[in-house]
Amino acid sequence: MMSPNFSFPVKPFFVLAPMDDVTDTVFRQVISACAPPDLCFSEFTNVEGLLNSGRNRLLRKLERHPSEPPLIAHIWGLNPFDFAIIADQIASGSLADELGMDTNFKGIDINMGCPAKDITRMGACSGLIRNRDLAAAIIAATKKGARKRLPISVKTRLGYSDIEPEWTQFLLKQGIDMLSIHLRTVKELSLVEAHFEELTRIKKERDAIAPDTLLVANGDITSREQGEKLVEQYGIDGVMIGRGVFQDPFVFSKDSPWTELDPNAKLKLFIKHLQLYMQWTDQGDKGISRLNKYAKIYVNGFDGAKELRIKLATTKTIRQMLDYVEDCLTQIKKREFVEVKNF
Numbered sequence: 635m636m637s638p639n640f641s642f643p644v645k646p647f648f649v650l651a652p653m654d655d656v657t658d659t660v661f662r663q664v665i666s667a668c669a670p671p672d673l674c675f676s677e678f679t680n681v682e683g684l685l686n687s688g689r690n691r692l693l694r695k696l697e698r699h700p701s702e703p704p705l706i707a708h709i710w711g712l713n714p715f716d717f718a719i720i721a722d723q724i725a726s727g728s729l730a731d732e733l734g735m736d737t738n739f740k741g742i743d744i745n746m747g748c749p750a751k752d753i754t755r756m757g758a759c760s761g762l763i764r765n766r767d768l769a770a771a772i773i774a775a776t777k778k779g780a781r782k783r784l785p786i787s788v789k790t791r792l793g794y795s796d797i798e799p800e801w802t803q804f805l806l807k808q809g810i811d812m813l814s815i816h817l818r819t820v821k822e823l824s825l826v827e828a829h830f831e832e833l834t835r836i837k838k839e840r841d842a843i844a845p846d847t848l849l850v851a852n853g854d855i856t857s858r859e860q861g862e863k864l865v866e867q868y869g870i871d872g873v874m875i876g877r878g879v880f881q882d883p884f885v886f887s888k889d890s891p892w893t894e895l896d897p898n899a900k901l902k903l904f905i906k907h908l909q910l911y912m913q914w915t916d917q918g919d920k921g922i923s924r925l926n927k928y929a930k931i932y933v934n935g936f937d938g939a940k941e942l943r944i945k946l947a948t949t950k951t952i953r954q955m956l957d958y959v960e961d962c963l964t965q966i967k968k969r970e971f972v973e974v975k976n977f
Contacts, residue, residue: 639785639811639846639848640673640740640741640785640787640811640812640848645865645871645872646861646862646865646870646871646872646873647672647673647871647872647873648671648672648673648858648861648872648873648874648875648886649671649672649673649674649675649814649850649872649873649874649875650662650665650671650673650674650675650703650874650875650876650879650886651675651789651814651852651874651875651876652675652676652677652678652708652743652745652789652876653677653876653877654677654678654748655677655924655927656677656924656927657674657675657676657677658677658694658695658697658914658924659697659698659699659702659914660907660910660911660914661907661928662674662698662699662702662703662705663699663701663702663910664883664903664906664907664910665879665883665886666701666702666703667701667906668883668884668886668887668903669883669884669885669886669887669890670702670703670886671703671875671886672703672704672872673703673704673705673706673740673872674702674703674704674705674706675705675706675708675743675789676695676696676698676705676706676707676708677695677696677708678695678708678709678710678745678748678759679692679695679696679707679708679709679710680692680709680710680711681709681710681711681713681716681717681719681720682711682712682713682716684716684720684723685716685719685720693729693732693733694916696729696733696739697733697735697914698730698733698735698737698739700736700737704737704739704740705739705740706739706740706741706742706743706787707724707729707739707741707742707743708743708745708789709742709743709744709745709776710744710745710748710753710758710759711758711772712756712757712758712768712772714768714771714772714774714775715775717744717772717775717776717779718775718776718778718779719779720779721742721775721776721777721778721779721780721784721786722779722780722781724738724739724742724780724784725742725779725780725781725783725784726783738784739784740784740785741784741785741786741787741811741812742776742780742784742785742786742787743786743787743788743789743812743814744772744773744776744786744787744788744789745758745759745789746759746760746762746763746769746788746789746790746805747759747760747789747790747791747814747816747820748760749791749820749821749823754820760790760791760794760820763790763791763793763794763798763801763820764794766801766804769804769805770804770808773786773788773808773809773810774808777809785811785812786810786811787810787811787812787813787814787848788805788808788810788812788813788814789814789815789816789852789874790802790805790813790814790815790816791815791816791817791818791819791820792815792816792817792818792819792829792832793819793820794819794820794821795819795820795821796819796821797819797829797832799835799839802815802836802839803839803843806839806840806843806844806847807843807844809844810844810847811846811847811848812847812848812849812850812872813840813847813848813849813850814850814851814852814872814874815832815833815836815849815850815851815852816828816852816853817829817830817832817833817851817852817853817854818853824853824877827854828853828854828855830851830854830864830868833851833864833867833868833870834868836849837849837868837869837870848871848872849870849871849872850870850871850872850873850874851864851868851870851872851873851874852873852874852875852876853876855873855874855875855878856875856878856881856882856885857878857882857885857890858885858886858887858888858890859888861873861875879931880930880931881931883903883931897935897936897939897966898963898966898967900932900933900934900935901932901933901959901962901963901966902963903932904928904929904931904932904933904959905956905959905960905963907925907928907932908925908952908955908956908959909956911925911952912952912953912956915952919950919951919952921952922949922950922951922952922955925952925955926946926947929942929943929946929947930943933946933959933962936966938962938965942958942959942962945958946958946959
């Protein structure tokens with residue numbers, strides 16, 4: 635018997651994908667303030683690390699603010715026994731209590747899709763596509779630890795070097811509650827277009843093998859409208875968006891205003907992001923490399939944007955980064971005032 639299924643009153647549901655060193659609680663708060671998804675995934679969190687001296691550091695990856703949508707704990711590793719222990723901590727609510735969260739996680743997701751070479755060499759994440767006995771053992775252990783208290787899901791890819799229909803069939807036979815498919819192989823990374831046509835086959839397999847398992851598509855989805863069309867065309871249950879939020883923080887909106895926003899509004903949103911991060915982080919200026927990833931979202935479409943991005947990339951402190959953005963905003967406002975005055 636499967637766990638209690640994910641319950642969504644309206645389908646399709648839209649999901650913010652897990653992205654390591656990206657989808658922390660601060661970023662999720664920013665995206666949720668713009669246009670909230672129905673569900674969020676945490677950053678990648680290693681189960682072995684949660685059971686050793688690195689626990690306190692890794693717990694930050696699982697923090698959730700009350701303003702966020704429901705959160706799925708996205709975990710990875712190699713030891714089935716460790717998956718069982720962590721699944722029990724998540725499902726029981728003890729881990730959420732340890733984090734001081736106001737509500738428990740919505741579910742537990744197992745990473746079987748990350749294509750990073752240092753991870754796949756270990757045999758973890760998408761490396762499990764090549765070790766199905768271990769993949770099955772990890773899913774079984776996670777389900778055993780959760781004891782039907784939370785749904786269990788898997789996020790994966792179409793195959794390792796080639797598209798492997800038997801891989802998705804294998805996963806559907808494991809009694810999971812949701813299967814999220816990044817529609818590329820591990821080898822393809824994000825270098826080719828997503829294979830949306832594979833959804834026809836996967837949907838048929840899902841209906842035949844595990845009709846209660848929710849099916850979610852991921853990869854190259856850059857708007858809610860596109861996601862809704864995919865749902866209509868292929869009959870999937872949900873849509874997961876990852877890199878699309880870098881093009882539009884309002885990507886989950888039915889009518890995104892992002893392309894119409896002026897540089898002032900975009901920079902103000904970046905300032906809010908930086909301020910929230912400074913309040914949250916316990917790493918001090920060590921977190922600046924993470925913040926540099928976000929600059930391309932907000933700093934574009936105006937004279938001096940490229941120069942500001944270069945300047946931000948060389949900053950040594952978060953405070954200095956914030957000062958640069960605030961100064962740029964001031965200069966833009968002065969320039970606009972002069973232009974209006976001379977009109």
